[in-house]
Amino acid sequence: MSFVKFENVDLAYAPGGALAIEDVSLDVREGEFVAVVGPSGCGKSTLMKLISGLRMPSGGYVYVDGRQVGGPLKIVGMAFQNANLLPWRTTLDNVMLPLEIVEPYRSTLKKERRRYEAEARQLLARVGLAGFEDKFPWELSGGMQQRASICRALIHQPRLLMLDEPFGALDAFTREELWCMLRDLWQLQPFTVILVTHDLREAVFLADTVYVMSKRPGRILVRREIELPRPRDLDVTYTDAFAGYVHELREHIGRVRAT
Amino acid sequence: MKPNLVKATPWLVVAAMFLLWELICAGFDIPEFLLPAPSAVWKVGIEQFEPIMMHATQTFLTTLAGFAIAVVVGMLIGMAVGSSPLLYRAMYPLLVGFNSIPKVAFVPVLVVWFGIGTVPAILTAFLISFFPVVVNVATGLATLEPELEDVLRSLGASRLDILGKVGLPRAMPYFFASLKVAITLAFVGSVIAETVASNLGIGYLMMSASSSMNMPLVFAGLIVIGVMGVVMYELFAFVEKRMTSWAHRNPNGAA
Numbered sequence: 001m002s003f004v005k006f007e008n009v010d011l012a013y014a015p016g017g018a019l020a021i022e023d024v025s026l027d028v029r030e031g032e033f034v035a036v037v038g039p040s041g042c043g044k045s046t047l048m049k050l051i052s053g054l055r056m057p058s059g060g061y062v063y064v065d066g067r068q069v070g071g072p073l074k075i076v077g078m079a080f081q082n083a084n085l086l087p088w089r090t091t092l093d094n095v096m097l098p099l100e101i102v103e104p105y106r107s108t109l110k111k112e113r114r115r116y117e118a119e120a121r122q123l124l125a126r127v128g129l130a131g132f133e134d135k136f137p138w139e140l141s142g143g144m145q146q147r148a149s150i151c152r153a154l155i156h157q158p159r160l161l162m163l164d165e166p167f168g169a170l171d172a173f174t175r176e177e178l179w180c181m182l183r184d185l186w187q188l189q190p191f192t193v194i195l196v197t198h199d200l201r202e203a204v205f206l207a208d209t210v211y212v213m214s215k216r217p218g219r220i221l222v223r224r225e226i227e228l229p230r231p232r233d234l235d236v237t238y239t240d241a242f243a244g245y246v247h248e249l250r251e252h253i254g255r256v257r258a259t
Numbered sequence: 260m261k262p263n264l265v266k267a268t269p270w271l272v273v274a275a276m277f278l279l280w281e282l283i284c285a286g287f288d289i290p291e292f293l294l295p296a297p298s299a300v301w302k303v304g305i306e307q308f309e310p311i312m313m314h315a316t317q318t319f320l321t322t323l324a325g326f327a328i329a330v331v332v333g334m335l336i337g338m339a340v341g342s343s344p345l346l347y348r349a350m351y352p353l354l355v356g357f358n359s360i361p362k363v364a365f366v367p368v369l370v371v372w373f374g375i376g377t378v379p380a381i382l383t384a385f386l387i388s389f390f391p392v393v394v395n396v397a398t399g400l401a402t403l404e405p406e407l408e409d410v411l412r413s414l415g416a417s418r419l420d421i422l423g424k425v426g427l428p429r430a431m432p433y434f435f436a437s438l439k440v441a442i443t444l445a446f447v448g449s450v451i452a453e454t455v456a457s458n459l460g461i462g463y464l465m466m467s468a469s470s471s472m473n474m475p476l477v478f479a480g481l482i483v484i485g486v487m488g489v490v491m492y493e494l495f496a497f498v499e500k501r502m503t504s505w506a507h508r509n510p511n512g513a514a
Contacts, residue, residue: 049409052409052413053413054409054412054413072412072413072414072415073413073415074414074415076413076414077413078409078410078413079410080406080409080410082404082406084404084406084407084410086425086428086429087505087506088428088429088431088503088505088506097424098414100424101411101414101415101416101420101424102414102415136505138505152410153410156414162413164406
């Protein structure tokens with residue numbers, strides 16, 4: 001049973017204009033961790049907009065949870081390369097923001113504030129931000145801001161988490177730390193993840209399935225299952241099997257870029 | 260430089276200006292009906308303290324009334340224009356065109372409509388000062404990060420949610436910055452209108468003083484306006500700092 005399903009999806013941003021993605025079909029199981037890689041400008045972010053219902057396809061169908069997507073979904077959490085935290089709110093209040101919008105939290109927030117706050121603090125503690133809840137975002141480092149941003153995407157317990165190059169702006173060590181953080185969050189309480197990235201090691205380390213997209217108009221060239229055993233440790237990134245996957249994906253990307 | 264000395268510099272500059280002015284008047288023996296020395300202005304200010312204060316209060320209240328209308332109207336138009344790209348396109352040329360009209364040219368029209376007195380002065384203060392509020396609120400709203408909007412929309416947030424949770428708080432630094440500009444412009448507006456069409460206020464006082472060649476009184480009026488403008492500007496600068504401290508953060512010194 002697929003959770004997210006694309007059937008021959010096209011999207012042109014302007015009617016009749018150039019296609020951003022073309023004839024994309026894919027299937028994502030509930031709880032699956034999917035990574036989408038491809039050269040820059042290949043329509044990876046367009047994919048996210050289609051899944052979350054922020055954009056309607058020009059052709060084909062998008063289904064999420066068995067229903068055709070017809071508008072913004074409420075079961076989605078999103079995080080981007082830029083943490084986009086609100087500077088006038090504390091870290092805790094930033095994380096609580098979705099609860100002020102999504103039902104049933106929205107109407108129970110006043111009564112249950114204490115409980116929700118405790119949950120938010122617990123989530124922040126789980127990503128290593130205990131003690132920073134009452135700081136403002138600009139008092140946090142880039143990596144910490146990104147952790148908070150992912151907490152914000154998860155606080156309303158979405159069934160689908162969409163990440164658009166969330167670790168792209170971080171240094172290599174921080175990035176690996178955050179891979180592990182995301183891995184742990186996902187392992188603890190599985191949700192479906194769609195991660196858009198151009199870091200192949202990141203894709204192989206985290207994902208169950210990696211899709212490689214072509215240059216604009218984006219098409220899906222390869223679907224590769226990553227059969228590394230879980231739970232994966234950072235050490236796995238130094239094994240031959242891991243290197244094999246990365247190498248294989250790299251060759252596909254190389255071919256895409258050469259054309 | 261020592262911090263205390265830095266703090267004192269604005270006062271020193273003002274004192275130096277008055278001193279230079281006094282010296283020039285005395286040194287070149289400039290007649291009082293052309294340029295009165297600060298000492299002469301000060302003398303008139305003491306002698307005529309009560310009428311000056313009466314007119315100043317009138318100007319002050321007129322300005323505040325016009326400014327208050329400008330804030331409300333400017334905020335509303337700014338919100339409308341800033342949150343709808345269509346309205347932005349549709350209204351902007353009109354607003355810019357309107358703002359380009361010298362408001363002094365508009366005072367006679369207001370007089371025809373509302374008669375001589377306080378109303379045209381309030382309206383002139385409003386007309387001259389609402390534009391910066393509109394522009395700043397609209398800019399604050401229109402420059403919302405698209406990704407942040409996506410985050411909220413994907414949660415099912417309505418436009419009103421986005422406006423209330425993100426748009427308006429984000430526009431606040433722009434809004435408070437515009438208040439500083441708007442209040443000083445409002446003084447310009449009310450004094451212009453009083454000069455042309457009123458029998459009260461500092462503008463009127465200066466007009467009648469200059470027609471009787473009482474230049475020290477004219478200058479006393481100018482200084483009173485200047486002082487009121489600075490005081491109100493500082494007040495709103497203070498309010499701005501208090502209300503939007505997150506926008507004036509000091510990355511090294513933050514608690």
